[in-house]
Amino acid sequence: MKKKKKVSSSDKRTIGRILKYAARYKGSLALAMVFAVLYVIATLTAPVLIGYAIDNIIDKGAVDFAAVGQLLLMTGVTVLACAVFQWLMGLFVNAVSYLTVQDIRNDIFTKFNTVPLKTIDAQPHGDLISRMINDTDNIGTGLLQGITQLFSGIVMILCTLGFMLMLNVIIALVVVVITPLSMFVAAFITRLSQRQFREQSKTQGEMSAYIEEYVGQQKLVKAFGYEEEAQQGFEEINERLRVSGQQSQFYSSLANPSTRFVNGLVTTAVCITGAVSVINGSLTVGQISAFITYANQYTKPFNEVTGVIPQLQSALAGADRVFELLDSPDQELDPEQPAIVKSCKGQIDIEHVSFSYSPDKPLITDFALHVRAGSKIAIVGPTGCGKTTFINLLMRFYDVTGGDIKIDGQSIYDMKRDDLRSLYGMVLQDSWLYNATVRENIAYGKPEATLDEVKDAAKRAFIHRFIERMPDRYDTMITEEGANLSQGQRQLMCIARVMLCDPPMLILDEATSSIDTRTELKIQEAFNNMMKGRTSFIVAHRLSTIKEADVILVMKDGHIIEQGSHAELMSRNGFYTKLYNSQFSPS
Numbered sequence: 402m403k404k405k406k407k408v409s410s411s412d413k414r415t416i417g418r419i420l421k422y423a424a425r426y427k428g429s430l431a432l433a434m435v436f437a438v439l440y441v442i443a444t445l446t447a448p449v450l451i452g453y454a455i456d457n458i459i460d461k462g463a464v465d466f467a468a469v470g471q472l473l474l475m476t477g478v479t480v481l482a483c484a485v486f487q488w489l490m491g492l493f494v495n496a497v498s499y500l501t502v503q504d505i506r507n508d509i510f511t512k513f514n515t516v517p518l519k520t521i522d523a524q525p526h527g528d529l530i531s532r533m534i535n536d537t538d539n540i541g542t543g544l545l546q547g548i549t550q551l552f553s554g555i556v557m558i559l560c561t562l563g564f565m566l567m568l569n570v571i572i573a574l575v576v577v578v579i580t581p582l583s584m585f586v587a588a589f590i591t592r593l594s595q596r597q598f599r600e601q602s603k604t605q606g607e608m609s610a611y612i613e614e615y616v617g618q619q620k621l622v623k624a625f626g627y628e629e630e631a632q633q634g635f636e637e638i639n640e641r642l643r644v645s646g647q648q649s650q651f652y653s654s655l656a657n658p659s660t661r662f663v664n665g666l667v668t669t670a671v672c673i674t675g676a677v678s679v680i681n682g683s684l685t686v687g688q689i690s691a692f693i694t695y696a697n698q699y700t701k702p703f704n705e706v707t708g709v710i711p712q713l714q715s716a717l718a719g720a721d722r723v724f725e726l727l728d729s730p731d732q733e734l735d736p737e738q739p740a741i742v743k744s745c746k747g748q749i750d751i752e753h754v755s756f757s758y759s760p761d762k763p764l765i766t767d768f769a770l771h772v773r774a775g776s777k778i779a780i781v782g783p784t785g786c787g788k789t790t791f792i793n794l795l796m797r798f799y800d801v802t803g804g805d806i807k808i809d810g811q812s813i814y815d816m817k818r819d820d821l822r823s824l825y826g827m828v829l830q831d832s833w834l835y836n837a838t839v840r841e842n843i844a845y846g847k848p849e850a851t852l853d854e855v856k857d858a859a860k861r862a863f864i865h866r867f868i869e870r871m872p873d874r875y876d877t878m879i880t881e882e883g884a885n886l887s888q889g890q891r892q893l894m895c896i897a898r899v900m901l902c903d904p905p906m907l908i909l910d911e912a913t914s915s916i917d918t919r920t921e922l923k924i925q926e927a928f929n930n931m932m933k934g935r936t937s938f939i940v941a942h943r944l945s946t947i948k949e950a951d952v953i954l955v956m957k958d959g960h961i962i963e964q965g966s967h968a969e970l971m972s973r974n975g976f977y978t979k980l981y982n983s984q985f986s987p988s
Contacts (some may be wrong), residue, residue: 415720420546422501429500433493440486441556443479445564448694450476451686490553502541507728509533517732518798519758527610532726535605535718543716553828555700561699568692572674576696579667587660597649602718604642613636653714664977671696693801733800740815745824745905746774747936748809749795754961755803756794764790765959772952777932779947781980782956788940791909791956795938796822801981826904830911832891837869840875840893847901854901861931862897863923864890889917900931907937945979953977 423430454472470662486900509532513521523527565573615622615631622631675689717844749772758763765787772778780788792808795798797818806813813821826846834842844850850858852875858985867890871877879885886894909928929949941947948967955963955970963970963977970977 402654411721412717414718415724418724419501419716419720420539422504423544423658425504426497426500429497433490436486436490437553437843438494438556440483440490441553441560443483443486444557445560445695445698447476447479447483448691448698449564451694452477452685452691455687455690457967494687498541498544499783501544502537505537505540505723506533508725509537510728512727512731515731516729517800518793520729523609525598525610525614527608527613528606529726530613531606531609532719532722535609536602536722539602539715539719540723541716543713543719550702557702561695565692565695567677568688568695569675572671572678572692575670575674576667576699579663579670582663582666585868586663586688597645597652599715599718601642601723604645606714606722608635608638608642609633652731655915662698664697666886667696667700668693673774673965687881708716720967722819729837729889735817736815739820740811741815742811742816742820742824746809747776747906749936750807750810751804752807753804754794754801755805756790756799758799763959765794768960770954770961771948772808773935775934776951777937777939778947779941779950779953780956781941781947781953781977785958786956788956789910790959792827792910792940795908796825796827824904825904825906825908826899827908828892828896828899828910832895834879834886834891834894836879836881838873838876838878839871839894843897843901844877845898850901855897858897858901861900861927862893863927864893864897867893893924896927900927904935906935907932909937910940955980 441644451470454469454476458469562573562577565576605649610923615635623626671693675692679686679689686837713825749770751768751770751772754765754768755763757763768791780791782788794801797813800814808816808821808824835845840855841848842851843855847854855875856865859868868874868877907928939947939950947953950966951966953967953970954961955975957976963973964976965973971981
């Protein structure tokens, strides 16, 4: 019993949050309600007019054609008004539904920019995409169906009940007593299907993540002949989605026929009771005709609600996943009175820093380092030693769990993140381009740059001549993730992007790993010119590229175990020497 209560309470909170979004459009909601009332009134007026027309057909040769004709004309006008009011109600409900979904999607996208990077890293990206697209679509569909049925349904029930009570209290009570059975049936079936809809929504996110991963890495899949295993993995997820989807639809599909069975009992009771009333003379034939229509109208909202239970359940399941993401804690706010960064010399002090991705697995402990302004710092070490983590801490992609990092004596935690990150230019091993022109990609960090400035950066990155040979030169469109360029060309464009920004400090994380040796020598020369007088951090696996570094930091297991120039480290014949010699060993 406690478990059921908890689920119900959770659903109420979820529905309440959805309605808060919808409440932003009170005007459209109010108009939808007005047209819902008018639609119901018009719908309920038609049976009365038809009943009057029936009562004017007394017997063969005793028909008041004038009255019947007038009543039929009024009925036609009423039916036309009913259609118009229903269309207007749907129009405003659609507006509320899609505007609400738009707001939720905007909030999700904003959330992506405010959560810590670890929140994004900890979840499959395909699942996050599924929450933003599929789950919000489900909310929109459920909201559209829910509001439509709720507005018209409640008004229909109340108005129909009033009309029936005016016609005959006893028959109205028969309808009221029997109808709630359909609600109990629907509630029971809803509980059965609820868990399956949640499982279905979760599995859809898992499938989106799987597809996004394998479509993006098709070259790798084919290169290692992994097609069969990938297919098996997909089929396993697809089978679970089939089972949960089939079960959820099966359980929810029981609701509508079950409630229609109860409604059939209502109609039967009305017919029997009404027939007795007609015989007793307390009702006319026209009135019993109207009463049967009202009984059907009274039960219709219950049928409609149970008919859209699959959409409503899917909407709730999707909303739970969406709000789970929206409730993720934001990154720590910037200080209310941040330090003003007017200039940057580039002196960095790392004071007893500790960090771990998970509390039970410490990675960096008591890490201390002093970097002189303008120094060229190379960071080397085996995979997993903490090189990239060190870069993440410098940029505040992750926050330290202990200690402090200072730039020119100022703690980076006293600065705004944007101000801090503007001090660095970063080129990663994994180049990133987006679906835009060459010019827009290079000017990503400086959108206001002129074409001449973009060209100058491209020349310094040795990519200008290649761009000039492209169909539209700097206006050539680059496909998603630069798929129409080679890996080396993508990396050169990313280098040009940093050169255009001209930052006071540089971070190069395997920045030339995908470039041919000849071009790499030119790029190294360009970087050397750019790094003059700037503090620069270079993460490299090819140790031959960092011989000229002022200081080489050798990391292992989150600690600096050696530091010094290339010559000094080689003379010590320690861990660095083994690393360096291993790259040139014949074996």
